[in-house]
Each structure stands twice: as C-alpha cells, then as structure tokens.
Amino acid sequence: MGLVLFPGDDEASSPDVSWSYTGFGAFRRWLARSEGIALDDMLGFGGQHPWNEVSTTPAPLLNHPDDDGPDLTPTQCAAIVPRLQEIVDQPQEGSVHPLLQRHIDDARQLVVVLQLCIERDVDLLFG
Numbered sequence: 001m002g003l004v005l006f007p008g009d010d011e012a013s014s015p016d017v018s019w020s021y022t023g024f025g026a027f028r029r030w031l032a033r034s035e036g037i038a039l040d041d042m043l044g045f046g047g048q049h050p051w052n053e054v055s056t057t058p059a060p061l062l063n064h065p066d067d068d069g070p071d072l073t074p075t076q077c078a079a080i081v082p083r084l085q086e087i088v089d090q091p092q093e094g095s096v097h098p099l100l101q102r103h104i105d106d107a108r109q110l111v112v113v114l115q116l117c118i119e120r121d122v123d124l125l126f127g
Helices: 021-034 074-089 098-120
Strands: 002-007 017-020 124-126
Touching (some): 002 021, 017 021
C-alpha cells in the first residue's frame, strides 16, 4: 500500500508521483532538511514547533497528512514549484547516493504533477 499524488482532473492518463508511506516520509524529511527544518521538531511529527512559525513555500506539502486532509490548491502548487525546482537544480558534487538521487527524481516528477495542476487549474490530490 502506498501514497499517490495526482492532479484532480479526472484524467487517468495524467502524470502522478507515488511512494510507499515510508518513502514519502523519507522524501518529506529530505525536503524539510533542504529548507532547514527538522521535521521531527514539528507539530504532527512528534515535536512541539508550530507550522505557522515556519516560512517556507513547501510547508503545505510538508505539513500535509499522508493521505487525508485538504487537497493542495493550484495557488499552493504554484507557490511550491519554484522552490522545489531550485532544490532539484542544486549541483551535486561527486557521485550521488542512490537515496538522494531517488529524492531528486521524485521531486522532479512532483514538479511535473504540480505544473499540470497549475495549468489545468485543479487541486493536487493525495490518495
């Protein structure tokens, strides 16, 4: 069983990105670290630090329940894309660890899905 993020456009052929729940947790921890956030310190992840004190555009993705909760709106998707693209475009020195490469590849695929949500003016769904 896993998690799929996909555009709410009712098109079976639309791109998506998927993880196991463990994989999504690892992806979010990597993304949070890229933003200088220790996810384990945050409310909802075992910590006490409130999300409303965090100023980062990927916060709606980082603070989203795995497969429940509100969808991300096209406006939220549009705010996330530039920062996510900056993160994946950062040069990597030397050989890249396979897990890091997986996170980068997943982030690139997520950018594709988010851009489609923006273009079609549909929400990003978690399922």
